[in-house]
Structure formats: structure tokens, C-alpha cells
Amino acid sequence: MAKVIPLLLFFLFFFSLATALSSDGEALLSLLSAASPSAKSSSSVLSSWNPSLQTPCSWHGIECSPQNRVISLSLPNTFLNLSSIPPALSSLSSLQLLNLSSTNISGTIPPPFGQLTNLRLLDLSSNSLSGPIPKELSQLSALQFLCLNFNRLSGQIPPQLANLTSLQVLWLQDNLLNGSIPSQLGSLVSLQQLRVGGNPNLTGEIPSQLGLLTNLTIFGAADTRVSGVIPPTFGNLSNLHTLALYYTEVSGSIPPEIGSCLELRNLYLPMNKLTGSIPPQLGKLQKLTSLLLWGNELSGQIPAELSNCSALVELDLSSNNFTGEIPSEIGYLTSLTIILDLSCNSFTGELPGSFSSLTELQSLDLSHNKLCGRIKVLSSLTSLTTLNISYNNFSGPIPVTPFFVTISTNSYLENPNLCQSIDGFTCSSRATRKKGLKSAALISIILASSVIFVSNIKG
Numbered sequence: 001m002a003k004v005i006p007l008l009l010f011f012l013f014f015f016s017l018a019t020a021l022s023s024d025g026e027a028l029l030s031l032l033s034a035a036s037p038s039a040k041s042s043s044s045v046l047s048s049w050n051p052s053l054q055t056p057c058s059w060h061g062i063e064c065s066p067q068n069r070v071i072s073l074s075l076p077n078t079f080l081n082l083s084s085i086p087p088a089l090s091s092l093s094s095l096q097l098l099n100l101s102s103t104n105i106s107g108t109i110p111p112p113f114g115q116l117t118n119l120r121l122l123d124l125s126s127n128s129l130s131g132p133i134p135k136e137l138s139q140l141s142a143l144q145f146l147c148l149n150f151n152r153l154s155g156q157i158p159p160q161l162a163n164l165t166s167l168q169v170l171w172l173q174d175n176l177l178n179g180s181i182p183s184q185l186g187s188l189v190s191l192q193q194l195r196v197g198g199n200p201n202l203t204g205e206i207p208s209q210l211g212l213l214t215n216l217t218i219f220g221a222a223d224t225r226v227s228g229v230i231p232p233t234f235g236n237l238s239n240l241h242t243l244a245l246y247y248t249e250v251s252g253s254i255p256p257e258i259g260s261c262l263e264l265r266n267l268y269l270p271m272n273k274l275t276g277s278i279p280p281q282l283g284k285l286q287k288l289t290s291l292l293l294w295g296n297e298l299s300g301q302i303p304a305e306l307s308n309c310s311a312l313v314e315l316d317l318s319s320n321n322f323t324g325e326i327p328s329e330i331g332y333l334t335s336l337t338i339i340l341d342l343s344c345n346s347f348t349g350e351l352p353g354s355f356s357s358l359t360e361l362q363s364l365d366l367s368h369n370k371l372c373g374r375i376k377v378l379s380s381l382t383s384l385t386t387l388n389i390s391y392n393n394f395s396g397p398i399p400v401t402p403f404f405v406t407i408s409t410n411s412y413l414e415n416p417n418l419c420q421s422i423d424g425f426t427c428s429s430r431a432t433r434k435k436g437l438k439s440a441a442l443i444s445i446i447l448a449s450s451v452i453f454v455s456n457i458k459g
Contacts, residue, residue, distance in 0.1 A: 023091065024070040025056040030086035031073075039081040039104075046078075069094035076101045076123070083107055085124075090115045101147065102126040109148075114139040123147040125171065130154065133172075138163040147171040149195065157196070159184040169193045173220060180204025181226070186212045197222035197244060205229075206250070211236045220244035222268070227251065230269075235260040242266040246292070249273060254298075256281040264288055270316070271295040278317075283308040294318040294341065304329040314338040317345070318365065325349035326371075331357050339363040343388065347371055356380035367391050375399065379424070387411050397421030 021029070032049055039046065048060040057064035063072035070092050076099050084107030085100070095116050106128040113122070114136025122140070125147045132155030133148065143164050149171040156179030157172065167188050178201035185194070186209025194216060196202060202224040210219065211233025218241060219234075227249035234243070235257025242265060243258075251273040258267070259281025265288060274296040282291070283305025289312060299321040306315075307329035313336060322345040330340075331354020340358070343365040350373030351366075358364075363386040364378070372393040378384075379399035387403075388411050395417035398404055401424075412418050419427035 021051055021053065022055050022068065024068075024094075025051070025053070027086075027088045027091045028056050028059070028062070028070065028073070030088035031080070031082075034080075034082050034084065034086050036081040039079050043078060043080075045075060046080075063097075065094060071095060071118075072097040074099040075103060078103050080104060085110055087112050089113075092116065093118070095119055096142075097121045099123040100127070105129060108132075109134050109137075109153075111136040113137060116140060117142065119143055120166075121145040121147075124151070126150040128152055132156075133158055133161075133177075135160045137161070140164060142166055144190075145169045149173045149175070151175050153177060155179075157182055157185075161185065162187045164188065165190065167191055168215075171195045172199070174198035176200075177202055181207055181210075181221070183207035183209045186210050188213065189215065191216055192239075193218040195220040197224060199224050202226060206231055206245075208233045210234070213237065215239055217241045217263075218244075221248065222246045223248075225249050229253075230255055230258070232257045234258060237261055239263050242268070244268040245272065246270045247272075251275065253277075254279055254282075254293075258282065259284045261285070262287065265311075266290045268292050269296070274298055277301070278303055278306070280305040282306060285309055287311055290314045292316045293320065296320050298322065300324075302327050302330065306330070307332040309333065311335055314340075316341040318342060319344040321345065322347060326352055328352035328354045331355045334358065334360065336361050337383070339365070341365040342369065343367040345369055349373075351375065351377050353377055359383060362386065364388070375418070376424070379404070390414055394418050397424055397427050400424040 029051055032046055035046060045060045055068045056062050056070060057068055061073060061075045062070060065071050071094050073095060074097060080103040082105045085105060087110040090110060090112035096118050098119060101123045108131035109129060111134040117140060119140050120142050122143060129151040133153055135158040138158060138160035144166050146167060153175040157177060159182040162184035168190050169192060173195040177199040180203055181196060186207060191213050192215050197220040200223060204226060205228030206226055208231040211231055214236060216237050217239050222244045229252035230250060232255040235255060240261045241263055246268050253276030254274060256279035259279060264285050267288060270292045277300030280303040286308060288309045291312060294316045301324035302322060304327045312333050315336060316339060318341045326347055331352050334357050336358055337360045340361055347369040355377045358381055360383050361381055362383055364384060365388045367388040367390045369392050374396035375394050376399055379401050384403055387407060390411060390413035392415055394415045398418055398420055400421055422428050
């Protein structure tokens with residue numbers, strides 16, 4: 001009997017080892033235990049986490065290596081309702097992907113996450129995380145994607161993030177970060193996307209060193225208090241697709257070097273303090289689809305070279321100090337489909353005849369300028385759904401087309417020499433010139449009624 005007992009104990013010990021959950025599994029259970037009771041009961045994901053198994057490799061959201069080490073924890077859009085992220089997750093030493101985006105997590109980012117040295121993706125976006133970005137994250141030398149956007153993170157952007165030499169995507173937008181953009185980030189030569197917008201307390205100048213990021217495709221710092229000039233070094237960003245700098249304190253002129261960013265699709269610079277003229281070099285951006293410059297203090301004339309931007313679908317230069325005539329070359333931008341907005345400037349002269357080529361344009365706003373002459377050319381814009389030519393000095397008959405008959409007379413406000421017409425060539429009466437909008441509205445109603453009456457007869 002004395003010999004049987006040690007043998008039995010040995011088998012019990014061996015059996016316990018064979019059935020015990022791995023250390024990675026135990027670390028994951030910390031996440032399960034931290035989840036709220038409502039999350040556990042409502043989540044089909046968490047209900048698959050069976051602690052009686054030897055490994056967590058069959059659990060939902062978990063991937064393992066051939067050695068049964070956890071390499072991926074991905075639970076996006078899972079309601080975890082955590083008041084904090086369990087630090088025990090930092091013991092998952094083989095982890096390469098950690099995605100807890102949109103899981104209703106609060107608390108802070110655990111500094112021990114800096115121990116996850118094999119991590120390639122860390123996505124904690126769209127939660128309620130607060131506190132600073134731990135400088136310990138700079139130890140993640142293999143990290144390629146760091147997504148911390150849409151949280152409540154505060155403090156400064158750690159300059160130590162410049163140690164993440166493999167980083168391709170850095171999303172920090174829509175937090176409560178302050179301080180300035182670290183110039184050290186200019187050493188992240190693999191970086192493709194840098195987004196820091198939506199941090200209203202972010203200040204300081206945009207570092208010229210960011211011009212060294214030649215692989216950058218997106219730079220966004222909108223809705224911040226960054227100031228100073230747009231660095232001319234941005235002309236070196238040969239792969240840049242989107243430059244988003246709006247609602248900031250940025251001032252100075254638009255650097256002509258931007259014309260060297262030949263891959264640029266979207267140039268968003270509205271609501272800043274930009275001055276000077278539009279550089280004609282922007283005409284070299286033949287892949288540009290959106291040019292938004294409204295709400296600045298830009299001046300001078302529209303450069304004819306913009307007509308070379310043959311992919312442009314929206315052009316908004318409103319609320320600036322532009323002068324001179326609208327260049328006829330703008331009419332050659334037949335790619336314009338979404339909007340052409342030149343309102344609230346000081347443009348003079350007549351509408352160029354080339355406007356007749358803008359047949360795909362849906363929205364045109366020329367209001368609050370000093371334009372004059374007839375508007376017959378606008379009858380060719382057969383795709384228009386929105387038009388505003390108010391507060392100008394246009395004259396002559398309003399075109400007789402289905403669109404012009406149906407639009408509000410607010411589209412013509414304060415153009416006293418415009419008049420309604422039966423044939424589109426001559427004014428129907430002198431009274432319409434004097435009475436302006438009231439007569440225009442009345443004749444519009446009469447014309448619309450006539451169309452309905454004729455249609456009923458034909459029917």
C-alpha cells in the first residue's frame with residue numbers, strides 16, 4: 001500500500017499538468033474576469049472561452065502559433081465594458097496583434113504593454129481610455145500599427161515614439177492631447193499615415209522634419225491649434241495623398257513646393273489664416289480631386305494653371321479676398337462634378353463662356369461678388385441641383401429651363417437687373433426689372449402652372 005500512494009500521487013500530478021490551462025490562457029482569463037457581468041452574459045464571444053481546455057487556441061478571437069502560443073487577440077466591436085485593461089495581458093510574450101477597438105474600455109493604457117516586444121499591431125481605438133500615452137510603448141520595436149484614436153487620452157505625444165522604427169500607421173486623432181507634434185517623429189521613415197487632428201489643445205508649429213517622411217500618404221492635423229507655416233519641406237512628400245489642415249492657426253502662404261507632391265488627391269486647407277495667392281505650381285497636381293481653401297485670407301487672382309488639375313471634382317475658394325475676373329480656364333475643368341464655390345470674394349467681370357462645358361457640375365455658388373453681365377451660359381449646366389448667384393450685378397433674362405423655373409428666387413437675391421423671361425432671350429416686361437424678386441417669383445409660378453396645364457392636356 002505504501003508503494004501505491006506515491007504512484008497515485010504521480011498520476012494525479014501528471015493529470016493536473018495535462019489538463020491545466022496554459023499560462024497564456026490564464027492571462028486571457030484576466031480579461032474575462034474583468035469584463036462586466038452583463039458583457040459576459042450577452043457576449044457570444046466570451047462564452048466560447050472555456051477555461052477547462054489546455055490552450056485558448058480554439059477560443060473566439062484568439063489565434064495561436066504552432067507551439068500553441070497566443071499570437072493574436074482580436075475582439076473589435078465586442079462589448080467588454082472594462083473599467084481597466086488587465087496588466088496581465090502584458091505576459092502574452094508572443095502576441096503580435098492586439099485589437100480591442102470599440103469594446104467600451106475605460107481606464108489607462110497599462111505601461112507594461114511595453115513588454116509585448118513582438119507586437120506588430122496595437123489597436124485600442126474608439127474607447128474611453130484616459131491618461132497619458134505610456135512612453136513604454138516606445139519599446140515595441142516591431143510595432144507597425146498604433147491606433148489610439150477616438151479616446152480621451154491626455155498629455156503630450158511622447159517623443160520616444162520615434163524609436164518605433166517599423167511604424168507605418170500612427171493614429172492619435174480625436175483625443176485630448178496637448179503640447180506640440182514632436183520633431184523626432186521625422187525619423188519614422190516607414191511611416192505612411194500620421195493623424196493627430198481633433199486634439200483641440202495641440203499647439204506649436206508643424207515640424208519641418210516631417211518632410212523627411214517620404215513614404216507618408218496621409219497627414220492630418222485638423223481641428224487643432226497648431227500654428228506657424230506649412231513647412232516647405234512638405235514638397236518632399238512624394239507619396240502624399242491627403243493633406244488635411246483645417247480649423248487650425250496655420251498662417252503664411254501656401255508653399256509652392258506643394259506642387260511637387262504629384263500623388264496628392266486631397267488638399268484640405270480651409271478655415272486657417274493663410275495669406276498670399278494660390279501658387280500656380282498647384283497646377284502640376286494632375287491627380288488632385290479636392291481643393292478646399294475656403295475661409296482664409298488668400299488674395300490675388302485664380303491662376304489659370306489650375307485648369308491643368310484635370311481630375312478635380314470639387315473646388316472651393318469661398319470666403320477669401322480673391323479679385324479679378326474668373327479665368328476662362330476654369331471652364332476647362334470638366335471633371336468638376338461636386339461643387340464649384342467662388343462665393344464671398346471680390347471677383348469682377350462676366351462669366352466666362354467656357355462655363356458651358358461644366359455640364360456635370362452639381363453645385364455652383366458665385367454669390368457675394370461683383371460679377372456682372374448675362375447668365376445665359378448657365379443654362380448649359382444641365383446637372384445643377386444647387387445654384388446661388390445672389391448679391392452680384394448680373395443683368396438680363398434668367399434662362400428658361402426646368403431647373404431655373406423650379407429653383408428658389410433666393411438664388412438671385414440682390415441682382416436688380418435680372419429679369420424673368422418667356423423665351424430666355426428678352427425680358428418679359430420692364431416691371432420685372434424694377435420689382436425684382438417678387439415679379440420673378442410670380443412669373444416662376446405662372447410658368448410652372450403652364451407646364452402642368454400643358455402636361456394635363458397632353459395626358
